[in-house]
Amino acid sequence: MNGPEKVHLSRYTTFAPAPDIQQFHLYTDTCPGTYTFSLRSGMKTAQTLTCGELKLEKLSSSDLEQELFSSPATEFFHPLKSGWRNAVEAADDSSPTGKSISFTLPEIYSLRSAYLPVVPGKTYRLELWVKGSDVLGAKIRMDTYMGPLEGKHCYRDVNVSVSKSWKKVTAEWKVPTDTAASPMLRSGMLRLDMKFNSPAATVSVAGVSLKMVKE
Numbered sequence: 001m002n003g004p005e006k007v008h009l010s011r012y013t014t015f016a017p018a019p020d021i022q023q024f025h026l027y028t029d030t031c032p033g034t035y036t037f038s039l040r041s042g043m044k045t046a047q048t049l050t051c052g053e054l055k056l057e058k059l060s061s062s063d064l065e066q067e068l069f070s071s072p073a074t075e076f077f078h079p080l081k082s083g084w085r086n087a088v089e090a091a092d093d094s095s096p097t098g099k100s101i102s103f104t105l106p107e108i109y110s111l112r113s114a115y116l117p118v119v120p121g122k123t124y125r126l127e128l129w130v131k132g133s134d135v136l137g138a139k140i141r142m143d144t145y146m147g148p149l150e151g152k153h154c155y156r157d158v159n160v161s162v163s164k165s166w167k168k169v170t171a172e173w174k175v176p177t178d179t180a181a182s183p184m185l186r187s188g189m190l191r192l193d194m195k196f197n198s199p200a201a202t203v204s205v206a207g208v209s210l211k212m213v214k215e
Contacts, residue, residue: 004033059117068116068210075114076101076208087111092204096129096166100206105136105198111205115189118144123174123213126192129206130169132162136198142173142210143193144184152182162196162203172213 039051069075076087085108092100101111118124126142138160145153156173179185192210196203 001035001037003035064117064119065212065214068118069113069208075116076111077114078103078108079110079112080108092206094166095204095206096168097207100129100204102202102204105196105201105203109196111192111194111203113192113208115146115191116210117188118175118190119212120175120179120185120188121177123172123215124190124210125213126158126169126171126173126208126210128169128208129166130160130162131164131166131204132196132198133164133202134198134200135164136162136196136201136203138162138194138196138203140169140171141193141195142171143191144175144182144187144189145191146184146187146189151184152178154182154185166206 037054076089078085078087087101087103089099089101091098092102094100103111124142126140128140130138140158140160142156142158144155154176156171158169158171160167160169175190176182176185190210192208194205
C-alpha cells in the first residue's frame with residue numbers, strides 16, 4: 001500500500017489453498033491523499049494466486065480504542081531465513097487463557113505480529129503471558145518500523161526474564177508524534193516483535209492484548 005509523501009505499508013502473509021480473509025490497516029489522518037494497493041507474490045515456482053472481494057472500510061475513532069488483536073491465532077507469524085511461517089495457537093490447559101502459541105528454540109527464535117493501526121500521540125498498553133521450558137531472556141518490542149522510509153526509528157523495548165511458570169508482562173508506550181523526524185510514523189502502524197535468547201527451549205505465549213489507554 002503506497003500513499004503520498006512516501007507513506008508505505010507492507011505485510012507478508014502466507015496464502016493457503018483454501019479461501020482466507022486477510023485484513024490490512026492504514027491510519028491516514030497524518031497524511032491524507034490517494035493510496036494505491038498492490039499484491040506481489042514471492043513464489044519461486046509457477047502458482048495461481050486468486051484475489052477477490054476487495055473491501056475498503058473506514059475505521060471510526062471508537063474502533064481504534066478497542067482491543068487491536070481480534071484474533072491472535074491469525075495475526076502472528078515466525079520470521080525465518082527459509083521464509084515466513086504462520087504461528088499456531090492451540091488449546092493449553094496450563095495457560096491463563098486456555099490457549100497459547102508454543103514453539104521451540106533455536107529453530108524458531110522470534111514471534112511477530114501483523115501491523116496494527118495506532119494513533120500517534122496516544123498511549124497503548126501491552127499485556128501478555130509468557131513462559132519457557134527453561135529460564136531465558138526475551139526482548140519484546142512495540143515497533144513502528146516501516147521500510148523503505150528513512151529517519152528516526154521509534155520503538156519501545158521491554159526486557160523480560162522468562163521463567164518456567166506463566167508470567168504476566170505489562171507495558172505502556174505513548175506513540176511519538178514527530179513525523180518530520182520519523183516519517184515512519186505517518187503510516188500510523190505498530191507491530192509487536194518478540195525475540196527469545198536460548199540455545200534450546202520451548203516458549204509459550206498467551207493472552208496478547210494491545211489497547212489504547214483512555215485519557
